[in-house]
Amino acid sequence: MGDSLMPVRHGRTTRDRAGVRPGRDPSQIQRRCDFTPGVAPPTRGSGSPDRSNMTGPHRLRPPRRWICPGPASSRSRASGMRRQAGSARGAARCAVMLLLLLPFASVPVAAETGVRLDGPRVQGGLLRGRVPPGSTVEYEGEAVRVSADGWFLVGFGRDAPPEAALVVIYPNGQSERQVLEVERREYDIQRIDGLPPSKVTPSEEDLARIRKEVRIVKQARKIDDLRTDFLSGFQWPVKGIISGVYGSQRILNGEPRRPHFGIDIAAPKGTQVVAPADGVVTLVHPDMYFSGGTMIVDHGHGLSSAFLHLSRILVDKGERVVQGQAIAEVGSTGRSTGSHLDWRINLFGRRLDPSLLVGPMPK
Numbered sequence: 370m371g372d373s374l375m376p377v378r379h380g381r382t383t384r385d386r387a388g389v390r391p392g393r394d395p396s397q398i399q400r401r402c403d404f405t406p407g408v409a410p411p412t413r414g415s416g417s418p419d420r421s422n423m424t425g426p427h428r429l430r431p432p433r434r435w436i437c438p439g440p441a442s443s444r445s446r447a448s449g450m451r452r453q454a455g456s457a458r459g460a461a462r463c464a465v466m467l468l469l470l471l472p473f474a475s476v477p478v479a480a481e482t483g484v485r486l487d488g489p490r491v492q493g494g495l496l497r498g499r500v501p502p503g504s505t506v507e508y509e510g511e512a513v514r515v516s517a518d519g520w521f522l523v524g525f526g527r528d529a530p531p532e533a534a535l536v537v538i539y540p541n542g543q544s545e546r547q548v549l550e551v552e553r554r555e556y557d558i559q560r561i562d563g564l565p566p567s568k569v570t571p572s573e574e575d576l577a578r579i580r581k582e583v584r585i586v587k588q589a590r591k592i593d594d595l596r597t598d599f600l601s602g603f604q605w606p607v608k609g610i611i612s613g614v615y616g617s618q619r620i621l622n623g624e625p626r627r628p629h630f631g632i633d634i635a636a637p638k639g640t641q642v643v644a645p646a647d648g649v650v651t652l653v654h655p656d657m658y659f660s661g662g663t664m665i666v667d668h669g670h671g672l673s674s675a676f677l678h679l680s681r682i683l684v685d686k687g688e689r690v691v692q693g694q695a696i697a698e699v700g701s702t703g704r705s706t707g708s709h710l711d712w713r714i715n716l717f718g719r720r721l722d723p724s725l726l727v728g729p730m731p732k
């Protein structure tokens with residue numbers, strides 16, 4: 370696998386297709402929802418990473434040195450000739466050794482170092498990385514799970530700062546620090562009217578229920594499983610019209626609320642929802658306050674899919690699912706104004722953009 374490892378490039382990525390979206394037909398802005406309590410939008414993340422010690426690749430171990438015998442000293446005239454002969458032999462041996470080593474000198478640590486990263490370096494993007502087995506990876510100062518064969522995941526949140534630090538320590542002790550440039554996105558503002566007032570400003574009683582449900586969801590998203598099901602890649606869980614996108618700022622019945630973190634796909638009630646990737650079902654709930662029929666599938670390493678507003682769930686908690694398997698049916702349960710699927714992707718608590726994991730919506 371070593372030959373497949375490529376060095377990280379520092380160059381900027383081009384804007385992803387989902388980075389900017391044109392305004393949409395207001396008639397489509399009806400099938401919306403939210404997974405989270407109605408609270409004022411968070412302030413934009415501020416502060417940039419400390420760059421003072423962000424240096425390029427460096428080696429911790431000095432290169433091995435070959436010591437060749439030096440010229441004869443004048444301490445002993447008697448042994449002078451012998452020493453000179455020995456010195457000449459030593460120099461010749463040294464030259465041979467250098468010649469033998471030369472082909473390897475340019476690749477001193479081949480296959481032991483190198484990190485490969487695939488994915489869009491943009492807010493909401495997920496990167497799939499690979500390092501030589503036995504390496505350790507830190508992202509923004511936190512340890513990242515690395516699989517036995519070197520796979521790891523890194524994600525950029527909705528408001529990720531423009532740079533993120535990735536540190537890899539290779540099995541040979543060499544370490545490498547990369548600064549990943551994260552492209553900024555512009556997000557839409559979405560106005561949704563006609564929601565029941567209780568779903569925009571819940572009562573005290575409802576808030577207690579909401580907090581409990583948020584805890585259940587958070588617990589499911591904390592799971593750090595060593596499975597690498599995400600390697601199966603992702604497909605759309607349902608075909609339909611995209612009626613809501615990731616990151617948009619929402620104004621519900623005229624009140625500013627948290628951004629939308631999923632992708633809404635309008636489809637008739639009862640349409641089959643399939644697993645977008647292999648995984649294990651970690652949460653099944655028939656009726657959450659905001660998200661209605663809700664399900665979470667864990668794809669390993671903290672990466673999970675959530676499916677909201679379901680009318681029916683076809684699998685049980687703990688069940689293993691494979692990509693393309695029917696797992697639920699589309700509905701309009703919870704805070705929703707029409708039948709649609711809200712699909713979300715999380716890397717632990719970090720909310721990512723599902724549309725960046727799949728191609729264009731199939732016709």
Ligand SMILES: [Zn+2]
Pocket residue numbers: 401402403613629631632633710711
């Ligand atoms: Zn939604």
